[in-house]
Amino acid sequence: MKQTGPSLISPPIGDEAYKDLEEAVGPEFVTREPAVLDGYAWQPLWNEGPEMWVHRPIAVVLPASTEEVQAVVKICNKHGLKFKAICTGWGALAGPRCENVVQIELRRMDRILEIDEKNMFVVVEPHAIGGQVMAETMRKGLHTHIVSSGAASSPLASATSCVGCAPDGTYMNWSSRNLLGVEWVLPDGEVIRLGTLGSGDGWFCGDGPGPSLRGVLRGRLGAFGGNGVFTKCALKLYNWPGPPEPVPEGFLYDTELELPPHCKAYIMFFPDRKSLADATQAITVEGIGYNAFKPGMGSLLTMIVPHLLHKESWKKAKYLKKAIQAFNYQFLEVLATDSAEELEFQEAVMRDEVSKHGGFMMDMEHTGMAEMIFWTFVLSSNYPIFFKAAGMFITAYGQDESHHSMVMASPDGEKIKQKWIDRGGILDDNADSGIHFMMEESTVSHYEEPIEFDHRNPDQTRTIKPIEMEFTHMQAEHCMESGITSPVMRKMFGPTEGFYTKWQKGIGKIIDPRGCADDYLYNAEPVEGEPLPDDPAILEMTEKLADIATKMAWTEDGPLE
Amino acid sequence: MTLSDYERDMEGCSRCASCKWVPFNQMRSWRFAKNCPSITRYDFHAYSGGGRMLMGLSMVKGRSELTDEVADIIYRCQLCGACDTACKVYRDDIDLSEVLLELRTTCVEQGKLIPEHMMVIDSLKREGNVLGEPKAERGAWAHGLPVKNINNEKADVIFHTGCRYSYDRELWPTLRGTVKLLLSAGLDVGIAFSEESCCGGRAYEMGFRGEAQNYAEDMLSRVKASGAKLIVTPCADGYAHFRYIYPRMGKALPVEVMHVSEVILHLVKEGKLSLKNEVPMLVTWHDPCHLGRMSEPYLPEWNGDKIMRTLDRKRAGHNGVYDVPRELLKFIPGVDLVEMERIREWSWCCGAGGGVYEAYPELCTFSALERIEEARSTGAEAMATSCPWCHVAFREALAETGDSFPVYDILDLVQQSVGLSPETSEEIQGGERK
Numbered sequence: 003m004k005q006t007g008p009s010l011i012s013p014p015i016g017d018e019a020y021k022d023l024e025e026a027v028g029p030e031f032v033t034r035e036p037a038v039l040d041g042y043a044w045q046p047l048w049n050e051g052p053e054m055w056v057h058r059p060i061a062v063v064l065p066a067s068t069e070e071v072q073a074v075v076k077i078c079n080k081h082g083l084k085f086k087a088i089c090t091g092w093g094a095l096a097g098p099r100c101e102n103v104v105q106i107e108l109r110r111m112d113r114i115l116e117i118d119e120k121n122m123f124v125v126v127e128p129h130a131i132g133g134q135v136m137a138e139t140m141r142k143g144l145h146t147h148i149v150s151s152g153a154a155s156s157p158l159a160s161a162t163s164c165v166g167c168a169p170d171g172t173y174m175n176w177s178s179r180n181l182l183g184v185e186w187v188l189p190d191g192e193v194i195r196l197g198t199l200g201s202g203d204g205w206f207c208g209d210g211p212g213p214s215l216r217g218v219l220r221g222r223l224g225a226f227g228g229n230g231v232f233t234k235c236a237l238k239l240y241n242w243p244g245p246p247e248p249v250p251e252g253f254l255y256d257t258e259l260e261l262p263p264h265c266k267a268y269i270m271f272f273p274d275r276k277s278l279a280d281a282t283q284a285i286t287v288e289g290i291g292y293n294a295f296k297p298g299m300g301s302l303l304t305m306i307v308p309h310l311l312h313k314e315s316w317k318k319a320k321y322l323k324k325a326i327q328a329f330n331y332q333f334l335e336v337l338a339t340d341s342a343e344e345l346e347f348q349e350a351v352m353r354d355e356v357s358k359h360g361g362f363m364m365d366m367e368h369t370g371m372a373e374m375i376f377w378t379f380v381l382s383s384n385y386p387i388f389f390k391a392a393g394m395f396i397t398a399y400g401q402d403e404s405h406h407s408m409v410m411a412s413p414d415g416e417k418i419k420q421k422w423i424d425r426g427g428i429l430d431d432n433a434d435s436g437i438h439f440m441m442e443e444s445t446v447s448h449y450e451e452p453i454e455f456d457h458r459n460p461d462q463t464r465t466i467k468p469i470e471m472e473f474t475h476m477q478a479e480h481c482m483e484s485g486i487t488s489p490v491m492r493k494m495f496g497p498t499e500g501f502y503t504k505w506q507k508g509i510g511k512i513i514d515p516r517g518c519a520d521d522y523l524y525n526a527e528p529v530e531g532e533p534l535p536d537d538p539a540i541l542e543m544t545e546k547l548a549d550i551a552t553k554m555a556w557t558e559d560g561p562l563e
Numbered sequence: 564m565t566l567s568d569y570e571r572d573m574e575g576c577s578r579c580a581s582c583k584w585v586p587f588n589q590m591r592s593w594r595f596a597k598n599c600p601s602i603t604r605y606d607f608h609a610y611s612g613g614g615r616m617l618m619g620l621s622m623v624k625g626r627s628e629l630t631d632e633v634a635d636i637i638y639r640c641q642l643c644g645a646c647d648t649a650c651k652v653y654r655d656d657i658d659l660s661e662v663l664l665e666l667r668t669t670c671v672e673q674g675k676l677i678p679e680h681m682m683v684i685d686s687l688k689r690e691g692n693v694l695g696e697p698k699a700e701r702g703a704w705a706h707g708l709p710v711k712n713i714n715n716e717k718a719d720v721i722f723h724t725g726c727r728y729s730y731d732r733e734l735w736p737t738l739r740g741t742v743k744l745l746l747s748a749g750l751d752v753g754i755a756f757s758e759e760s761c762c763g764g765r766a767y768e769m770g771f772r773g774e775a776q777n778y779a780e781d782m783l784s785r786v787k788a789s790g791a792k793l794i795v796t797p798c799a800d801g802y803a804h805f806r807y808i809y810p811r812m813g814k815a816l817p818v819e820v821m822h823v824s825e826v827i828l829h830l831v832k833e834g835k836l837s838l839k840n841e842v843p844m845l846v847t848w849h850d851p852c853h854l855g856r857m858s859e860p861y862l863p864e865w866n867g868d869k870i871m872r873t874l875d876r877k878r879a880g881h882n883g884v885y886d887v888p889r890e891l892l893k894f895i896p897g898v899d900l901v902e903m904e905r906i907r908e909w910s911w912c913c914g915a916g917g918g919v920y921e922a923y924p925e926l927c928t929f930s931a932l933e934r935i936e937e938a939r940s941t942g943a944e945a946m947a948t949s950c951p952w953c954h955v956a957f958r959e960a961l962a963e964t965g966d967s968f969p970v971y972d973i974l975d976l977v978q979q980s981v982g983l984s985p986e987t988s989e990e991i992q993g994g995e996r997k
Contacts, residue, residue: 011626033607037633040621041608047577054574064606090580091608109606114593133590153587154580253586253652309871383587386579386653393575393656393870456870458574
């Protein structure tokens, strides 16, 4: 598994392999034109840099069916090539991460195959995007969970391969939990169908009576394409009490459409972090809310007044910043209910808990923002706005633990962020942008710390890797699991989390005997002897991480005391 | 400006894929969720707005070269601007449409020309129009109409006909009827007859800036000499080019430019035209790209970091002409409007723009048929529009497939309501007045 230097350009694909690909999918659906390939290699999002290019694929293919995907995978096996699937391509996780990769672009597999209203599931192909799935399911009074990359992303990709949480998790859980039957092309080209699909009983269950390999196919974070290609899957649907075809005026902040009956948006404020954690946990335990999350005031500023954060006057606005921080213990609740009684119940529970914890809540209709908040969250149309303020963002790896541990850990994240703001490396968003939302019926909370930067500015891109490492260190100190994707870090931290890397590797050897899947982000070994970057900040953090990893490592018998 | 001048815009692409879809708040179905004919037809990322920017970035960074295949991809784009509008929902610092124009110019500068475009340019040089028709016959459509010749008479209003209307005889009844309406409402209208030339916008879109510059200068001098106070055009392409491309080239026209639908609406509101006859019809409205988002007036380049660009300096398609035709349809008794899913800033392109009609008829047909299917899905009996190129794209796509679906210019519906019978081809005699 070799990174090939700054240009990350592999030698060209051989003619014989290319001809085989052409025969598999048709010549018009294969390319090895360098400028076209670079469209798959430019991946600034979730790229720790300093370059924003990932590896250029040696070819891109556009299969139209599971059979064609199989054929492509088998050709890669035959010629000793790697492959990696891409759907909508939200982030560097979707791009090739090593040399000699054939990128399997799944855009031609974009159908919604079935919406089962009675059993509340939808069957999708990879490139049916969230916006499309929502539009069709809402017509039938149903809704689906959309990951917080938004309506442009693929629900299948999120459910099968890549993390998958969002503020709608309070009602619709997260991607991993919504996955039912799956059709999966393994890295050797074999097709396997999971759950009821595997026993010929339809799509409704991922756990049998056919084979249940949901844990294997994605684990918690997902294999980021390292386990093969998922060509169809069924996803759970949930109740949608709003109109079948909501069509707001406007695109984003100009959104205008009345709230549906029995729907509301509330904002609540608390005196301190603990009150926030206690109250919102209690509210969510009661099953309240359709979308719910703790926004950071900094995040709101980046969306609403992005220009302000670049100005010198903002940097010096000490008291204004403090005043804004005073409102940081806030929480947004979007309610969508079926009846006046249900709405009244949900409001009463919220009011009770908010009051009990010394907070206050406000109906957002009083602010004039209720419609915008409600619809942009329900339609997941708001998330790309994070690109607006600086051009790019990254979040310190999302963490999923108990709500209290997440909320109470965020001050440490804010300290790290403030340090890097002070060094001038990232956008000054007041360092209070920690975002939290809950899933798994409130037993799990998600925490992300958005970091806005301009990926076109080398001084800023250089800071991203050290920041990410510093967050990983903080997470380790808090005994959180880490969303680690680099081979070096996996090797370092595998022993702290039950040697999971050994198990993953073992499974990988069985399903991918020739090592054809691009599993750099999931299963790859670090390259021996590869020099570390000469950035002092990275070297310092590497030492700190190695130290804490050693202290936390399990023995073969289990974790240390 | 050159492609390199937009390096920061190209690098700005986060690859979020918003450019491939209608704005997400407006997504109403699986079927009509896509906004870009090119990526919808060809699927590789390079055919999308973002993918095109990344091809440009790759070349600017020296990672790849402008090959014939890359040039072919660059040209398989209608420059309809839907990607730009979608991108700008979230971004202030990327001018996607500008990058696409620069890619065209780069192709021309590096000699990556395609024969079909060369024929258009040759026709422009020889005959002053994009259709290869004789220059001398440009004013033939106006035979017998009491319009002034602005080459030797002063007129308040220059009626710039445009290439397609001037030579497409099937459109002449629409055109002549419209001029009759303007005259009947008391407007002092003049045309340039054979001296009228193409606006040059198509040449600009194809990447031939020098040619476009020549035609802009020609137009500018004619307008200055005429003493006219207003330019009215029925050609949506020309309208967009006058409002956007001319100022971009530093050749802004010194008088107001209006699309004829704007003028007609004005006359109706003033009571100078009476839309009295019932036109019982359920219609859907196709927003031409060049009347809509692409006609948004030019805004000077933002000096400095576009991250700091203010919204009033961001050209995002909102200031195109969308409400005028809808309002006009409301004035026509009996006409009911039913909207398609992809309208206004996120309208689907007919397929004819950017040199695609001339060079890639299959892509043009694909795009037009997609739009017709969307129009049909509304239950409308007919589609109305107000761009001769859209009209022709739909007409030819339907003819090619043997299908039928009524497509009207809004001006036809206005004329029906006014009670003006369309002239037959026998009634329209060829030959220029002078």
